[in-house]
Each structure stands twice: as structure tokens, then as C-alpha cells.
Amino acid sequence: MMTTLVLDNGAYTAKIGYSHDKVSVIPNCQFRSKTARLKTFTANQLDEIKDPSGLFYILPYQKGYLVNWDVQRNVWDHLFGKEMFKVDFADTSIVITEPYFNFSSIQESMNEILFEEYQFHAALRINAGSLSAHKYFQENSSELCCIVVDSGYSFTHIVPYCRGKKMKDGICRINVGGKLLTNHLKEIISYRQLHVMDETHVINQVKEDVCYVSQDFYKDMEIAKLKGEENTVMLDYVLPDFSTIKKGFCKPREEMNFSGKYKTGEQILRLTNERYAVPETLFHPSDIGIQEMGIPEAIVNSVQNLPGEMQPHFFKNIVLTGGNSLLPGFRDRVFKDVRSLTPTDFEVSVVLPANPICYSWEGGKLLSENPDFDEMVITRDDYEENGHYICEEKFDI
Known part of the structure; x- marks a missing residue:
């Protein structure tokens, strides 16, 4: 029985799953931690790291393009292997995403890896946006x-x-993109209160927990200048210590001490205008x-x-x-x-779809159920006969 694996291979997370099944969102990278320098963790092994402080990422993507094939192969070996998706390559077609305006050298490497190393039965390389559009047109x-x-x-x-x-x-x-926002937040916090330049993983979580897009930037600026409880933008964030506090969280407003000092041993970040100034970069990149x-x-x-x-x-x-x-x-x-x-x-x-991160994956799932799907893919036999040329001709990237 022929199955289709849909892989939206993003620069931060891989969205992967069989077309008849549900999607998993998995970090598309490897990690090393300060404490266990010699051990490299891959993809969802992140959960095994006892102390994720000073965690550094080894990413297959740089500036949006897949350049580190060794890391990408390690992640794919992990995803396709027996702990995860147990892929039977000879009987599996893959739908895989790639960036817009991808370099032909990267496309050729991807063809080689999919057909020659993994030996998938067939493959379709496509932009994530094309899959999102496919889903949108199906629903509308x-x-x-x-x-x-x-x-x-x-x-x-x-x-x-x-x-x-x-x-x-x-x-x-x-x-x-999200990487720039996290780095910008790291710089602001390091400048104002605490050196966190090595804490990408933690500050990324802070960003997801506290940042928001302002509807009226100047009004929020005025609020952020107010003192004490009138400052509704101000928020205290409890940083994880990875022994008693595994994950950071926002202090409930009624527990906030507006005079600033806490007796407990918790490490607190006090956040005000960076909560909306960081995402504002998406609307005004000239700010930075x-x-x-x-x-x-x-x-x-x-x-x-x-x-x-x-x-x-x-x-x-x-x-x-x-x-x-x-x-x-x-x-x-x-x-x-x-x-x-x-x-x-x-x-x-x-x-805004219910799950905007997996929307293109869902489009890939729908596409694989399309009666014309077999016309869209390149089979391994096609590739062995005609090489990269046939992929270039067929995939409209």
C-alpha cells in the first residue's frame, strides 16, 4: 500500500506526518547544552535535556536557506527512523516544502538525498505557501x-x-522573522536588566508568553510610562531555574509587587514596552x-x-x-x-486559521488526496532516467 509522508520542513520546526494521520511539530535542529557539551540532542530529544539553560541551537538553515546538510540529515534520520515515523521508503511518496527562490544547488542536493540516499518511491518539492493556498481554495x-x-x-x-x-x-x-524578534528581545533585556545573550531558548519562550502586537503604539507608550498599578503594560516574568521551576511563567497581576523587590529566590524579569516594541518590528522594520x-x-x-x-x-x-x-x-x-x-x-x-503553524501541512495532506497527485510527483524511476532536469521542469518553485 502506497503511503504519503508530508513534511513542511521549516527553518525552526518541521511539521511532519503521514497524510492519513495527524501532524507532529518537531524542532528542526540539533541542540547542545552548556552542561552536557559532548552530547548532541536531535529534534524532539530536547525534552531529555535536564538543564536547558545556555542551550545552543545547531540549525540546518541559515537566513532561510538549507545550508547545513549534515544537521538536516541527522534530523531527518531521526524523524524517518524507527523511534518516530518508521518510514518504508520504497512504498512512500514524500511531499516536502522548500523556500521561495531556492538555489538550484540546494534543490539538486535535496533531489539526491531524497531519491539516492533515502530512496523514496516518489517526491514532490513545493513551497509551503502553495500548500496553504491549496487548502484555502479547497475550503473557499x-x-x-x-x-x-x-x-x-x-x-x-x-x-x-x-x-x-x-x-x-x-x-x-x-x-x-521570529529569530530576529527573539534576538532583539535578548538585546533589550541584556541591556536593561540581565545578561541573557546565551539564553535563546528561554527568551524565545518569554517572547511567546509576553509579547503582543499593539493596536495603538503611541497609546501603549503612554501607559508604559505610568507608575505603579496604573501601568497595565508592565509584567513580571518568573524565569525558570530548571530545578523547581521547569518553565518560565508570568506572575499573576494580583501577586505583582509594584515597588519592585521580591523576597523569594525567584529570578524575575520586569517587562514593559519591549512587550509590544519587539513585535512592532514586523510592522516597522526601520525601527531597528x-x-x-x-x-x-x-x-x-x-x-x-x-x-x-x-x-x-x-x-x-x-x-x-x-x-x-x-x-x-x-x-x-x-x-x-x-x-x-x-x-x-x-x-x-x-x-487567521485555527492552527497557522500547521496550515501548510494540512494543505499538503489535502494535496496528497487529490486525484491528480500522481501526475504532480516525480518517481524515483523518472529521476534515475532523467536526473535533476526532470525535477526542474516539473516543480514550479
Whole structure:
């Protein structure tokens, strides 16, 4: 029985699962910790690390492109191996994602690894956004156009699709992603209160727990200047010590000591305007010296590069995916800003799926059930006969 494995191979997490099963979200990297320097942990072995302080990541991706094949192979060996998915390569097709504008050298390496090393029966290389668009069109069959905003670890991509095909003239990339936000937060905290430059893992968790997208930046700035309990932005975050406190958490407001000092041995971060100033980078990259458009402007710019009669259809089908879209307030802010930049006679609608991190994986699952799926893939026999050329011809990347 032929099965299909869907792998949305992101720069931060791999979303993987058989098309007949559910998805698992697993770190797409290896780790070493300060305490156990000699041991390398792979993917979901992260849970085995007793003391994740000073944890450093060894990532297969750099700046959004897969460059470290040794690390990627180790992660894939782990995922495809007997502890995880027990892949029977000869009877399995794989749908695997790759970045937009990927380098042909990377594509060739991927073909070789999938067909020659692992010997999958068949493969389909595709952009994650194309899978998200496929899912959106399946669920909204009356719509012909959508624009996928994929704000991930390395980049934010804005890609318009019409009748399932991506419109290359409208593709826009902003060099701001989750990694940059975490690094920015590390710098602010290190400058203001505590040296955390080595604590990527912990501060990434802080970001996910406390950051939000402001709906009115100047109003929040005024609140953040207030003293004591009137400052509703201020938050105290208890850092993990990895013995009694395994995971950091926000102190409940009623337990906060506004005079600043706590008697207990807890290590506290006091966060104010960085809670919204860090995610603001997605909307104004120039705040930290990156001379690029923010997401709402880039959406409008992307649509304006497309034929006039199609533009209204894109504005009413804006789909948010990727981990940054989970920041509280993200959807509302994108809507508000795009609305203010768009002619009033256009309808604007911004959709945040229930699970924006796995949305493209779900699109891959749907695609694998498509009656034309066998026409889309390259089989190992095709590849052995024709080499990379056949992949280049067939995969519209």
C-alpha cells in the first residue's frame, strides 16, 4: 500500500506526518547544552535535556536557506527512523516544502538525498505557501485569488495566488522573522536588566508568553510610562531555574509587587514596552535599522503589482500563516493597517486559521488526496532516467 509522508520542513520546526494521520511539530535542529557539551540532542530529544539553560541551537538553515546538510540529515534520520515515523521508503511518496527562490544547488542536493540516499518511491518539492493556498481554495471554493502571508523564523513572505498558481510579480519578502524578534528581545533585556545573550531558548519562550502586537503604539507608550498599578503594560516574568521551576511563567497581576523587590529566590524579569516594541518590528522594520516595508505596506505593494481587475479579490482573501501570526493582536493590526492603506470601495478581509503553524501541512495532506497527485510527483524511476532536469521542469518553485 502506497503511503504519503508530508513534511513542511521549516527553518525552526518541521511539521511532519503521514497524510492519513495527524501532524507532529518537531524542532528542526540539533541542540547542545552548556552542561552536557559532548552530547548532541536531535529534534524532539530536547525534552531529555535536564538543564536547558545556555542551550545552543545547531540549525540546518541559515537566513532561510538549507545550508547545513549534515544537521538536516541527522534530523531527518531521526524523524524517518524507527523511534518516530518508521518510514518504508520504497512504498512512500514524500511531499516536502522548500523556500521561495531556492538555489538550484540546494534543490539538486535535496533531489539526491531524497531519491539516492533515502530512496523514496516518489517526491514532490513545493513551497509551503502553495500548500496553504491549496487548502484555502479547497475550503473557499468560490474564491479564485488569495494572498498568503507566511511569517516564519527567518523571513516573512507575501505571495499572491490565483487559481492555485503563484503570481511571481507580486511576491515580496521582508527580512524579519521570529529569530530576529527573539534576538532583539535578548538585546533589550541584556541591556536593561540581565545578561541573557546565551539564553535563546528561554527568551524565545518569554517572547511567546509576553509579547503582543499593539493596536495603538503611541497609546501603549503612554501607559508604559505610568507608575505603579496604573501601568497595565508592565509584567513580571518568573524565569525558570530548571530545578523547581521547569518553565518560565508570568506572575499573576494580583501577586505583582509594584515597588519592585521580591523576597523569594525567584529570578524575575520586569517587562514593559519591549512587550509590544519587539513585535512592532514586523510592522516597522526601520525601527531597528532594516530599511524595508512592514507587513501591511508589503501586502498592499504586492497587490498593486498585479492586474487592476484582480486587486479587489486579493484584499478580501488575506491568509496569515507562520508562528508570528500567533502573537496576540497580530491579525487585528494587519487588518487595521491594510484597511487604512486601501481604497475604501475595496473589501478587506484577513483570515487567521485555527492552527497557522500547521496550515501548510494540512494543505499538503489535502494535496496528497487529490486525484491528480500522481501526475504532480516525480518517481524515483523518472529521476534515475532523467536526473535533476526532470525535477526542474516539473516543480514550479
